[in-house]
Amino acid sequence: MADRSNLLSVKKKNVEKKVEDKDKEKEKSLKKSKKPVNKTPQQEEKTVAGGQPDDAAAAATAAAGEAAEGANAEGNGDYQPIELPPFEIVSGERMSLFYFKFQFRNVEYSSGRNKTLLCYRVDTAGGSTEPLTGYMEDEHTTAHAEEAFFQQVLTNPSLDCDVTWYVSSSPCVACAEKLTHVLRQRKKLRLRILCSRLLQWEEPEIREGLRALNSAGCKLQIMKPSDFQLVWDTYVDKEAENFAAWEDCKENYEFYEEKLSEILQFP
Numbered sequence: 001m002a003d004r005s006n007l008l009s010v011k012k013k014n015v016e017k018k019v020e021d022k023d024k025e026k027e028k029s030l031k032k033s034k035k036p037v038n039k040t041p042q043q044e045e046k047t048v049a050g051g052q053p054d055d056a057a058a059a060a061t062a063a064a065g066e067a068a069e070g071a072n073a074e075g076n077g078d079y080q081p082i083e084l085p086p087f088e089i090v091s092g093e094r095m096s097l098f099y100f101k102f103q104f105r106n107v108e109y110s111s112g113r114n115k116t117l118l119c120y121r122v123d124t125a126g127g128s129t130e131p132l133t134g135y136m137e138d139e140h141t142t143a144h145a146e147e148a149f150f151q152q153v154l155t156n157p158s159l160d161c162d163v164t165w166y167v168s169s170s171p172c173v174a175c176a177e178k179l180t181h182v183l184r185q186r187k188k189l190r191l192r193i194l195c196s197r198l199l200q201w202e203e204p205e206i207r208e209g210l211r212a213l214n215s216a217g218c219k220l221q222i223m224k225p226s227d228f229q230l231v232w233d234t235y236v237d238k239e240a241e242n243f244a245a246w247e248d249c250k251e252n253y254e255f256y257e258e259k260l261s262e263i264l265q266f267p
Helices: 002-034 041-050 053-075 097-103 145-152 173-185 204-215 225-235 249-265
Strands: 090-092 116-124 132-138 161-167 189-195 219-222
Touching: 097 116, 097 225, 116 145, 116 225, 132 145, 132 225, 145 161, 145 173, 161 225, 173 189, 173 204, 204 219, 204 249, 219 249, 225 249
Parallel strands: 161 189, 189 219
Antiparallel strands: 090 132, 116 132, 116 161
16 A cells, blocks of 8 residues: 555656646746847838738737837836937038037047037039038938038039038048048049047047048148137027137147147158
């Protein structure tokens, strides 16, 4: 009898273990099915475009379910990664007062100033048309403001014109290279760039890029106090406020002017 009781006890434990294992597998399967699948915008577009109308409705329902699950996860302190689209190039006639005061300030160390603001003036040869003016801004976009200018504003490669830019910082390495290429291709284009600050001017590749840009015919200059006044009057939505130069405006201009002179004269 004792042996029989032991045998029954062992069998009972084995059955309980199998049931427990099945429950665990079921729980894992449920968790796996609830796990959100991160898709790129391109993948989502293909899914909707390739499916039937019922598929689109199902995709919308699934997206709503994933959003609800994401909200629940966030409430539990479990944050899911979100893929954000790239920032777009913003353009117009006048920039905000805040952007000018922050982004155009010619400080030596520009921490947090990660936008490029570009104010432009295009004068056609002979002055047959009114100058074209406006501004553009970027923030880590796929195309920087310097490149976007030729994609959105000056699209005619054969136009005979003088272009003047007032930029919050000098071009990065990639933009300097692209601008050098543009100037060598467009023989009727004359470009003058006035910079509020020099971007990472101590880096060898930056210095080399600025020298190549200068050699291609671009006139590189540093914005002086009167240039900030001009940008304020022409490109800033200032309402009734008057321009007041910051305390170290002239001092910082002289500092950057000296650095730019050194870069363009010495390799």
